[in-house]
Amino acid sequence: xxxxxxxxxxxxxxxxxxxxxxxxxxxxxxxxxxxxxxxxxxxxxxxxxxxxxxxxxxxxxxxxxxxxxxxxxxxxxxxxxxxxxxxxxxxxxxxxxxxxxxxxxxxxxxxxxxxxxxxxxxxxxxxx
Numbered sequence: 723x724x725x726x727x728x729x730x731x732x733x734x735x736x737x738x739x740x741x742x743x744x745x746x747x748x749x750x751x752x753x754x755x756x757x758x759x760x761x762x763x764x765x766x767x768x769x770x771x772x773x774x775x776x777x778x779x780x781x782x783x784x785x786x787x788x789x790x791x792x793x794x795x796x797x798x799x800x801x802x803x804x805x806x807x808x809x810x811x812x813x814x815x816x817x818x819x820x821x822x823x824x825x826x827x828x829x830x831x832x833x834x835x836x837x838x839x840x841x842x843x844x845x846x847x848x849x850x
Contacts, residue, residue, distance in 0.1 A: 731782040739785035743768070746792040748840075755840055763818060764791060765833035770825045780824050787817035 747768060754761050770776050771784035790813055 731779055736778075736782045736785060739782070739789040742789040742792050743771070743785055747788060750792050751837075752840055755837070760814075762830075762833050762837060764788065764814070765836055766825055766829050767817060767821060769829040769832045770821050773824075773826070773829065776821075776824050780821055783813075783817050783820055787813045790814070 751761065751765060758764075767784050768788055771781050771788060776784075
């Protein structure tokens with residue numbers, strides 16, 4: 723089991739990050755289709771973050787990483803402890819590692835399916 727980084731969950735920050743992700747995640751994913759190599763990882767982490775079985779501390783870390791993807795201009799992530807001031811790329815890498823024990827096959831499958839559907843939709847709109 724991977725040991726989570728040392729930080730405490732700020733429930734207000736978590737709520738803001740979750741709202742940011744909810745508003746803009748899929749738009750950013752569509753913008754990065756075919757461009758971003760780790761897009762499937764990001765979508766997998768999204769499904770892990772919204773899974774009720776994922777522990778709150780993991781959800782908070784994932785939402786912070788996903789929010790930094792949605793709004794990259796917001797600067798270093800503001801979490802407490804060892805994650806303070808981390809940039810988006812570093813936080814995303816940390817989130818991938820920390821979440822590995824909580825990512826389920828169903829998260830990966832849902833990510834693959836969602837991306838395939840988005841790609842089909844992008845191809846359909848290109849032909850019109």
